[in-house]
Amino acid sequence: MAHSTGKIIGQRILGAIPSVIGVIIVTFLLTRALPGDPAAFFAGPAATAEAIAEVRATLGLDKTLPEQFFLYLGDLVRGDLGTSLTTGQTVVYDLATRLPASLELTLAGLVFAIALALPLGILAATKPNSWVDHGVRLLATAGVSLPTFFTGLFLIYLLYYRMGIVPAPLGRLDILYSAPPPVTGLYVIDSLLAGDLALFWAAASQLFLPAVTLGLFALAPLARVTRASMLGMLSSDFIRTARASGLPPRQVLFGYAFRNAMLPVITTLGVVFSFLLGANILVEKVFAWPGIGSYAVEALVASDYAPIQGFILTMALLYVVLNLLIDLLYVVIDPRAGVEA
């Protein structure tokens, strides 16, 4: 088992190298192919042709594409992703401060979605076509078809503006608090590690609404897949046999059906997670959440090359890691998966 796990990790990492190289080349070319001239943008509105040319030289954009590419590769090797002109910080700093924010939000959203989707999916599967089933379908459809910015603004309007029971949508912490000493970068965990319960509560209450907004969006695929997969399992032969043998319904449901129904759910979970990382841009905007999604969009609007390249590269690496983790999870849940990989 340990041997095969190590082998899978090794194979996966080797297999990822060509895709990462491809991503580097493609993002470089794509950012250069973007319409708009960063030199004209950053030279300021009153700039003359000479001023624009001067800025272009400062940004190194007067060199040929291959030259720019090799300079970029050299910087990459040294771990230098360049400087963002829009935020005025190095891209490494920006990503290091923003990625944990996005991860915290996405993970929290996912936890919320799972906590809701699994029970609802199972419930719907045990009573197909009942009012519970229809109710779950309605909730899931509504969650996925309402745009996240609408859900977000609506929840803010209701819970903050009208009722005042959640804190102001001001990012990760209320203005009275400052960030906990960074360990994981996730405030909710770092504040607990620091033993600061008040800070934990502050971070968690800021996280609550954006996580719910994001979670509602992720609810649908998870609930639907859980239901479908459970339905398939519950009507299969071994469940019938288990039932006929007089095993208690709880054990049949969770011990046999649920465990076997988990594989497709895990697959969907991986897809949903990576999807959410990109899709939380709107949620980040609405809640002033300082994550990487809104960062990338702002950079894109300004044709700011370095952050865009840094963002795509980070996401690509994240996907590689994520897929690896999911493969490993398969092995834990279903030992057969490891042999085939």
Next chain:
Amino acid sequence: MRRRRLIQTSMGFAAGLTLAGGLKACSSDDSASTSSSAPAETAEGGAESSDATLTVVQGGGFPNSLDLHRVGTNRPAYGVSWVMYDRLMTFGKKTLDDGSISYDYTVLEPELAESWEMAEDGMSVTFALRPDATFHDGTPVTASDVKWSFDRAVSIGGFPSFQMKAGALENPDQFEVVDDQTFKVNFLRPDKLTMMDMAVPIPVIINAKLVEPHLTEEDPWGAEWLNSNDAGSGAYTIKEYQPNERIVLERFEDWKSGPLPQIKEVILLNVPEPGNRRALLERGDIDVNFTVSEKDQTELDATGNFTVISTPIENCLYSVDMHANPQLGGEDNPFGDVKVRQAVSYAIPYDAIMDTALYGQAVPMYGGKAQPDTVAWPQPSPYTTDMEQAKALLAESGYPDGFETTLAFDTGTQEWAEPTVILIQEALAELGITVNIEKVPSANFRSVLVEKSRPMIINNFGGWLNYPDYFFFYAYHGQDATFNGSSYKNPEMDTKIEAALASEPGNPEYEENVKGFIEMAWQEVPRAPLVQPQLGVAMQPNVSGYQYWFHRQLDFRQLAKA
């Protein structure tokens, strides 16, 4: 309350001065706004320094650098730099007709310089620095710091050097350290802009000794270090700097260059969503919401719970620019025909744009006189919506049956520009002109302006200070600057603009030329003016002291909170 000592030498700037470099699109994102209610009394109306904390959000971006000389530093960053650093001089203030407070470009007041004296030949000025002024680290401000800062501004390139050049400040050799407290600027040539140019946001005084250890060969001006560190002597120090999240400013208790601000701590928060900024204000979680959209200002004002102040943005116009050259992209250009431009100008649904796109929160720039009787700028064009006239003019033109064209706008201004272009599209359809709307992302719109590649665009040009000749120099002159969105070239127009630039306001020749080029702009109409936008702020009723500045940022030093 301490008053700034008024200095005899505060030059009368009657001249026609504006800063060539200070030209800005007058609205980015949700800037530019609205409505007027009674402005609060000024901070100088007896505000003592207190422990108050002021929480501020604003539209149009979040400060992205502490160094306003950096390439890419955005306009909100000027607000932070303005209070963190001092300049040698600043501008006075005046009360506008509507009772709101504005800066006064005709009066220069001392800031870091205690006084100054013009040389008798008018070719240099000598500043006496305040002997008691210190930087935030406690070291005294000396003339060599001032020289290093001025050298940096003229040498670092990009916008700062361009701006300095506008005041004929071009070469480090011009700046001379006489002794520790005395700094001299030698003029290359007499230029009415030079003194003013030393009071705009660019020539900040930086603590040279503090920056020195961070200078490298590739970075001779310490741009990397100053980007996120404080080396100022201004009224506020940086207490906390979290890029893109929050900036906390704390009052510098030893500030000597003006009356100590009333607010002890200013918290600037980045809230990108306009709806949330408004909700925060309404919930009372913040004190000031700056650059509020037209819609929010109307509605916030209507609640009566907030102090809402708006000021028309000086020297700024929202307009429809029509490409005036006979050819565009190798094809015949209908807008090269003046009759077509006039027809379009009569077809634009001005009132509908004013009401629906701008919520009535702007100054209408239509329905004026054909013969200008004033040199005020901007002033209303003689055009109004008159479909019969428009149809008649189009029938006389080379395109009686209409044509197909494109109208481009910057998505950064879409809050008002999108409804505007849709209204124009509908109206021009009646003339048989089919308008395709092109949404251009902000990053690309600058390229559109530079290339002048579109037949019609929505333009929002404005200059920092308030003179028609400079507006025209950038918007109508044949030099074809970025903001001449119609690429309009007319030697007769150029002659009048240049003559006005060379003369001074009050002079009959100046007035004649200004009226002349305005009249010509109405006849030729390469741009159809829509409105003059307004800059608005909504504050809790206990906040006072707001003043309009040409750089269009809040001056935290002037605000007070009860």
